[in-house]
Amino acid sequence: MFKALLNNILGDKFKDRRINDEIFSIFDTETTGLNTDTDRICSFAGVKATSNKVLKDTLVNQYINPKIPIPLRSSRIHGIYDFHVTYEPVIEDFEDTIVSFLQGSIICGHNINFDFLFFKREFKKKIINQILKDQPIIDTLYLSAALFPELQSYELSYLCEKFNIKLEKRHTALGDTLMTADLLLYLLQEALSRNITMISEIIKLTKSTQKLNLTQLQVLN
Numbered sequence: 001m002f003k004a005l006l007n008n009i010l011g012d013k014f015k016d017r018r019i020n021d022e023i024f025s026i027f028d029t030e031t032t033g034l035n036t037d038t039d040r041i042c043s044f045a046g047v048k049a050t051s052n053k054v055l056k057d058t059l060v061n062q063y064i065n066p067k068i069p070i071p072l073r074s075s076r077i078h079g080i081y082d083f084h085v086t087y088e089p090v091i092e093d094f095e096d097t098i099v100s101f102l103q104g105s106i107i108c109g110h111n112i113n114f115d116f117l118f119f120k121r122e123f124k125k126k127i128i129n130q131i132l133k134d135q136p137i138i139d140t141l142y143l144s145a146a147l148f149p150e151l152q153s154y155e156l157s158y159l160c161e162k163f164n165i166k167l168e169k170r171h172t173a174l175g176d177t178l179m180t181a182d183l184l185l186y187l188l189q190e191a192l193s194r195n196i197t198m199i200s201e202i203i204k205l206t207k208s209t210q211k212l213n214l215t216q217l218q219v220l221n
Contacts, residue, residue, distance in 0.1 A: 018197055019198065020051050022105070025048050026180050027101070029173055032066050036114070040091070042070060043078070043173040044062050044173055049181050049184065052189065054182065063088040064089060078172055092124050099131065106137075140180055147187060159183055163183065166182065188202075
């Protein structure tokens with residue numbers, strides 16, 4: 001559903017929106033596993049940015065109680081264990097914060113469709129579906145592939161190393177959010193250097209690579 005949504009959001013309502021005028025909301029989640037039908041969100045982080053600056057004072061970073069045990073194999077990857085989330089809010093009590101963070105901005109992430117599938121299943125209030133329909137969405141995975149089609153991989157760490165972006169703690173919501181934010185700024189500045197100045201043009205670029213699957217793009221979660 002969400003891949004189709006990403007393919008269909010380009011329309012006249014975005015045609016006058018300039019990259020340099022926008023606020024971008026970049027986010028990432030960590031989950032108890034990779035199964036979007038049975039696993040659950042256990043961490044959320046987000047930060048806002050302009051086209052040339054990450055707004056660190058907007059940072060959100062929150063453990064979330066998934067209400068199920070976190071498998072050890074997942075904890076070993078993202079460092080979140082059951083004791084970290086025992087007394088943290090459940091998603092139903094935190095979704096309003098996420099919705100508020102995303103509203104009224106350009107929504108951005110790396111392989112963002114994965115996060116959206118969890119939002120769709122776990123959020124009790126379906127306003128998130130309307131937000132994802134009404135607001136522009138930029139996936140730095142596909143934007144990277146569009147701007148730099150010659151690269152061997154579009155995995156987040158690989159891209160950051162390639163573009164001399166500071167590496168944060170990988171596979172944490174906070175670390176991946178900060179890396180994605182810096183990557184987004186790099187990509188937007190690259191687009192601007194090519195006289196790509198409108199959000200609708202960015203969306204067209206990402207749309208051109210969304211037909212590629214994650215294996216072709218050498219993406220590892």
